[in-house]
Amino acid sequence: MGKVWLLLLMVVVVVGEVRGAVLRNGGFESLSGWDCWNIQCYLNSDRHSGQHSALATGRNNYWEGPSQMIQVSAGHSYDVSGWMKLLGGGGGQTLMLEIDYTLADNSHHYETVASSSNKSPQDGWVHLSGAFTVPANLDIRATRFYFQGPKAGIQFLADDASVTDTGHSSSGSGSGSHGNSHSHSAIDQLRKSNINVRITTAAGVNKNDITIRVTQTKKAFPFGTAVNSWKYNANDAGGRYRDFIHKHFNWAVPENALKWPTIEPNRGQKNYDLALNMIHGLKSHGIKVRGHNLVWSVDQFVQGWLKNLWGNDLRAVVKAHIQETMQKTRGLLEHWDVNNENLHGQWFQNQLHDPSYNLELFRIAHAQDSGIKLFLNDYNVVANWGSTNDYLQQAQQFKGAGVGLYGLGAQCHFGVEEDPDVNGVKQRLDRLAQAGLPIWVTELDVVAQDENRRADFYEKVLRTLYSHPAVEGILFWGFWDQAHWRGEAAALVRGNNLDLTAAGRRVLDLLERQWMTEDSRDLAHAGSSYSVRGFHGDYEVQVLNKGQEVAGLRQRFTLGTSDHTPTLHIPG
Incomplete structure (x- = not known):
């Protein structure tokens, strides 16, 4: 009988619509409905609520824990919650x-x-709380929910689990407008202000000959890219690479050149020139630059020589590196990612046996330059729900500690052939915005072999990000297939000539046509006053008489969150 029940439990075909609660016996008042493959589960009186929890023991792999087959529906979104308690293993567990x-x-x-x-x-x-949307593009035959995470051999308790259907999740149109009406309206309200043009004319001016032209010359909102310093500094194709960056982006971030392993791969052998040469080149073209990153706590990205240090020696070396790097780049950078991906790596904290050392790193950076904006930066916080709530808690902790945290860097690396769930992206941004801190999308990319599909993916997510009030800037994590960590399937341009892909054409159409303002009106029809709804940025207003600019009347101004009123007098 038990074998028959297990086979029935394992074969769950995803059909039909399921509303409300999906998990059975989420309170673990018994073990009914739960499976413990390769491990043992027992009821335990230490519980979060009710009378019992489930004890998971005999674990030989981090991914082993109580599991349950569930019925879900393609395209539906589900809220997820559960409680876990470690029974050993020390700190640093996920x-x-x-x-x-x-x-x-x-x-x-x-x-x-x-x-x-x-x-x-x-x-x-x-x-633990989060959510997921069942991919509609996958042929799913069965779905399993389970607890995992602590290292092999560590026992834990599980209790109060739930998976709740919240209904369909629309990911936006795949063609046409590539976005919903909400994003258009939100962008208009958030990213635009009114330009109220006022005009007087001398007697005898033929208004049929006069045209008023309002042209945006520079956008205020940061759209940027990661830059490969070796490619940027090169003399061959690097010229076209540099030209593309200078023409199409107003922000940039060194992809690797400012990382400690690049600067000092061996102790005492330092090279800042690679990064500094590129930064000076970018700034000479009016491009602002983020610093990425002072420290990276993920084990595999810590240099071997650094791993031989402990205690006060390690603290001194880290502090000296932060101070020296910030001094050498002082006045050149707008931001610093201080301790990269600290949700997913705690090497420095573990090496020093100091869980609060991540706060100390911010204190060191803030003391070195209180004028620069300091960021957390992590992944699985906007592209999916994996670490969203954990990131919110970390942001609240850092904000409350008063260590100089300015904003949250949200890496947005979407999965291979993953159609971005725009509702989910918005919900996760809303959740992070509860910290009351600006959000910068620091590492955006999507992956699709078909370049038109890739274009749709980029447009969907860009519209969603740009329309969110907490988002202050968006940076792609590369754009050229020859300098992109995910290759051509994520690229906007390809080949030695940097030819635009369909994705590149779509992105530039958004950035340089749809999200820039240009307006020309004949005075005879415009009258003595009219308004233009313009994107924030720098502008010129020109007066043309029979197509030729009237000298001395050109005005320049910057449009911000307040309306602007240029006043023109056209002489006879």
């Missing part, structure tokens, strides 16, 4: 709620839907 889709070919597609990092037994019961 707790996760995971979804495993079994596809028609028996392959698997995994998605972390909630996580909480750097946890220890002293934290007690830890709440």
